[in-house]
Amino acid sequence: MVVRFPGFLEMESLMDRSLTLRGVTLPRALSFVSGFGMIVSSLMTIEHYFAANFPETIFEGSFCDINAFFNCDSSAFSNISQIGGVPLGYFGAIVGALVVLGALFPSPAFERSNKSISLLNALGVVTLLSYTVFVLGSLCLLCSGFYLFSIISFFLFWRYGIDGDSPGLFQRWVRPSILHLATFAVVTGAGALGFSHFHEAKADAQTGGVQARIIAQYFSLPEVGVPSVLSPFWAVQSTEEFADAPVQIVEYADLLCPDCKRLADQIHQLDLDFPGKLNVAFQPFPLEAVCNDVVEKDLHPGACDIHYLAAHDPGKFKEVYDEIWGSWPPPRGSERMEWIQGLGERFGVSDGLTDPETQALVQELIQTGKEYEKTSDEFSYGIRSTPTMIINGRMVIGTLPYDQLSAIIEELIARAEGESRFLEDWAR
Numbered sequence: 001m002v003v004r005f006p007g008f009l010e011m012e013s014l015m016d017r018s019l020t021l022r023g024v025t026l027p028r029a030l031s032f033v034s035g036f037g038m039i040v041s042s043l044m045t046i047e048h049y050f051a052a053n054f055p056e057t058i059f060e061g062s063f064c065d066i067n068a069f070f071n072c073d074s075s076a077f078s079n080i081s082q083i084g085g086v087p088l089g090y091f092g093a094i095v096g097a098l099v100v101l102g103a104l105f106p107s108p109a110f111e112r113s114n115k116s117i118s119l120l121n122a123l124g125v126v127t128l129l130s131y132t133v134f135v136l137g138s139l140c141l142l143c144s145g146f147y148l149f150s151i152i153s154f155f156l157f158w159r160y161g162i163d164g165d166s167p168g169l170f171q172r173w174v175r176p177s178i179l180h181l182a183t184f185a186v187v188t189g190a191g192a193l194g195f196s197h198f199h200e201a202k203a204d205a206q207t208g209g210v211q212a213r214i215i216a217q218y219f220s221l222p223e224v225g226v227p228s229v230l231s232p233f234w235a236v237q238s239t240e241e242f243a244d245a246p247v248q249i250v251e252y253a254d255l256l257c258p259d260c261k262r263l264a265d266q267i268h269q270l271d272l273d274f275p276g277k278l279n280v281a282f283q284p285f286p287l288e289a290v291c292n293d294v295v296e297k298d299l300h301p302g303a304c305d306i307h308y309l310a311a312h313d314p315g316k317f318k319e320v321y322d323e324i325w326g327s328w329p330p331p332r333g334s335e336r337m338e339w340i341q342g343l344g345e346r347f348g349v350s351d352g353l354t355d356p357e358t359q360a361l362v363q364e365l366i367q368t369g370k371e372y373e374k375t376s377d378e379f380s381y382g383i384r385s386t387p388t389m390i391i392n393g394r395m396v397i398g399t400l401p402y403d404q405l406s407a408i409i410e411e412l413i414a415r416a417e418g419e420s421r422f423l424e425d426w427a428r
Contacts, residue, residue, distance in 0.1 A: 045146065211403065233284070245277060255286070284310070
């Protein structure tokens with residue numbers, strides 16, 4: 001005679017279709033791995049978010065060093081990178097932790113709750129992936145790791161998860177435990193509150209001690225001077241002579257570089273905040289081997305051609321410059337050349353693609369990158385990435401948060417006017 005305890009038949013039935021309730025199985029182990037992968041990739045995105053938005057030194061600027069498309073900075077600087085000061089990676093880490101705990105301490109209620117969350121997470125992944133690719137025009141490799149592990153987790157719940165044979169979408173996917181969800185919400189909310197306070201503290205530090213440190217580090221940089229051939233293409237012009245403005249910036253940049261787009265936006269804001277104080281010369285430095293042998297990077301197909309167009313008519317440079325940044329991101333693949341040709345026709349600069357004088361000028365400006373002593377053992381010359389700025393004769397590699405950059409500019413203006421707000425306001 002076999003005695004069945006109450007609930008035994010129900011548990012036995014559940015185990016016929018379950019990801020975590022059938023003992024130690026390969027799907028359960030894969031579920032644990034997918035959750036752990038989500039945690040690791042999420043923590044890496046959180047670390048990158050704070051490093052990109054709140055660098056502690058002037059030597060941690062963001063620049064194009066991998067690829068214009070596979071670029072995490074675009075995501076870190078975007079409006080969707082955080083919610084109320086809480087990086088999106090935090091929520092990804094929470095989802096990963098729930099999957100791991102569900103694999104280690106299984107129960108029907110826990111699995112149903114995680115299955116519902118996996119559906120919501122998969123929808124979020126598809127939305128974020130679409131936004132980054134089609135709106136930001138980039139894909140973060142760190143985020144891609146989370147996307148991959150999330151899809152694996154969703155597949156496992158779809159293929160092996162509890163209630164998989166139940167009729168209807170809601171019966172199969174939307175039967176979470178209210179108690180579990182309430183517990184998850186409280187824990188997640190408490191952690192999010194802590195992250196929000198941490199984010200606020202990091203932001204406050206940027207206008208306090210960190211800002212003072214950045215300014216001090218800027219003035220400790222060696223003086224390298226301006227290039228021997230200064231570009232005639234200026235993003236901002238306040239005086240006839242380049243050296244007559246209190247702030248002179250030589251901007252080594254690539255018109256197809258996402259970090260250069262960020263710097264272009266910052267320069268525009270600087271011009272608004274400090275009118276009549278800046279001269280900014282755009283020194284073309286396309287990261288494409290077709291025309292640039294200063295640095296061994298072939299990252300941005302079409303970069304040489306777009307710079308030939310922009311440089312063909314100095315009187316139209318600013319229009320082309322503003323159009324490129326204003327219509328960001330640029331098309332990819334075969335559509336990029338069509339876009340470049342369309343720009344040439346619209347602004348009447350198509351001849352720049354074949355004009356020897358235009359190409360010789362761009363080449364001459366690129367070659368000035370060899371004039372600076374190398375800043376990395378990996379590269380032969382000082383100009384090795386974009387953007388790189390020469391601000392009043394000192395080299396700053398990459399972009400900085402706007403508060404830090406504007407603090408440097410404000411101090412330079414104050415010193416040009418015989419004052420020094422750095423010592424008075426920031427060094428305390």
